[in-house]
Amino acid sequence: MSFVAAGLAMLLLLWLATLLAFAVPLVARWREPVLKCPVLIIESDDWGAGPLRQADLLGRLAALLQRIRDRTGRPAAMTLGVVLAVPDGARIAASGCSAYHELSLADGRFEGVRAAMQAGMQAGVFAPQLHGQCHYWPPALMAAARGDAGVRAWLGAAEPAMTEELPSPLQSRWIDASRLPSRALDAATIGQAVAAEAAAYGSLFGAPPRVAVATTFVWNEVVERAWAEAGVEVVVTPGRRATCRNAAGQPDGIDATMLSGSRSGAGQTYLVRDAYFEPSLGHGAQRLADSLTARTRQGRACLAETHRFNFLRAEAASLAALEAALQGALTACPGLRFLFPLELAHALRTRDPAWVETRLRPRLAAWCARLDEIPRFARAARLTGLALPLGWLGRAA
Structure with a gap:
């Protein structure tokens, strides 16, 4: 019996050591709010600025979203990451690509x-978010154009440009990626640029x-x-902050x-967008339903990223895929609610009891569902046997 007791004590100490080794991410996920319903x-x-046929696309998107309603009758919610300017190709070409306009x-x-944006906002289906004055850093783009004929041609195009056609590094606004690895911009320059785009x-x-999304x-x-x-209260993130291009x-x-x-150093509320639904890349309706189901188990909202290029490149197919995905989400989670990020951030920040769970058992179940995402924790839990009691705890809750 003493041998069994000693073995049990050693096992408990091993489990305790494992929990202590991962204490920071474990505690952070316990403190993270748990939502009462799927969102x-x-x-x-x-x-925003870009191809003019966006107007028709936005009208069709707004009509589609109004047809899809949650259990309270609210229509589906879509944010618009707004880009405020594109190159004036005619003026840039006239300058011989020597001056940016x-x-x-x-x-x-x-x-x-x-x-079309305003009509969708008034209908309650669109919410604009600051994406940037441009989808690039203009001096970096001009510098890159001196050695890249493709970028130079893109800058001088007669019609409003699609920024999606730029090389990916050049689409980053808050760095100089004209050469790689990228270089940082100085703080004063960033401050002036943010103030100008916020005013615009x-x-x-x-x-x-x-709300801003880089x-x-x-x-x-x-x-x-x-x-x-500039007034931004909410920052949409992928769950980590990348500061450069390698x-x-x-x-x-x-x-x-x-x-x-969680909060930024400047006091904003972070939201995590880590689900992806890009119909033109082959993402089907089930992908969105699976993402929603997984995040609902974790007590989290599902923020699903999709880009304008889907609808510009494959309009009919992408619209049909989005409608099917939204209907599939309602089937997978009949209690689904639609919200905008500002509303979600307020509910999380204030721990609004209408949205945020306070009961122990649902919070415990959500916490257990979040553990596999912690790097190396799942492997450590399996090797030490800790996965067994944690699995039982999650099922019991």
């Missing part, structure tokens, strides 16, 4: 795009931006502080990780 937000980026979303040529956003939408998810703490000064052009320099509801 889905379609997060769509790159809308931009075409603002406020220009009369984009009147139809602006009207406010003049178009009648209020300062309250282009290509490359940004830094300096950008966050500037956003906060020699291969990939996002790198991860200096922070975050969970939904």
Whole structure:
């Protein structure tokens, strides 16, 4: 009996040591709010200045979203990550690609795009978010054009450009990626650029931006502080902050990780967008339903990323896929609710009892469902046998 007791004591000590080794991520996931019901937000980026046929696309998207209702009768919610300017190709070409000129979303040529956005906002299906003045850093783009004929031709195009056609590193706004690895921008330059784009956003939408999402998810703490000064309360993230592009052009320099509801150093609420639904890349309706189901088990909202290029490149197929996916999400989770990020962030920040769970058992079940995402923890739990009691705990809860 003493041998059994000693073995049990050693096992308990091993489990305790494992839990202590991962204490920081384990505690963070316990403190992360648990939602009472499934929540889905379609997060769509790159809308605004660009191809003029966006106006018709936005009208069709708004009509589609209004047809899909949650159990309270609220229509499906889609955010629009707004880009406020593209190159003025005619003027750039006239300068021999020696001077940058931009075409603002406020220009009369984009009147139809602006009207479609506003109509969707009034219908309760669109919510704009600050994506950037441009989907690139203009001086970096001009520098790259000197040695890249493709970029030079893109800059001088006669029609409003599709930023999706640029090399990926150049689509990052808050770094100089004209050469790789990228170089950082100085704080004063960032502050001036954020203030200018926030003012432009406010003049178009009648209020300062309250939600921001960095282009290509490359940004830094300096950008966050500037956003906060401009009125941004919520930062949409992929769960980590990349601050540069490495020699291969990939996002790198991860200096922070975050969970939904946690706070930035400047006081903003972070939201995590880590589900993906890109119909033109072959993503089917079941993918969105599976993502929603998984995040519902974790007590989290499902923020599903989709991009404008799906609808520009394969309009009919992408619209049909989105409608099927939303219907499939309602079938998979009949209690589904649609929200916008600002509403979700407020509920998480205030621990609104209408949305956030306070009972122990549901919180425990959600916590157990979150553990596999912790790097190396699942393997350590299996090797030590800790996975067995944790699995039982999750099922019992």
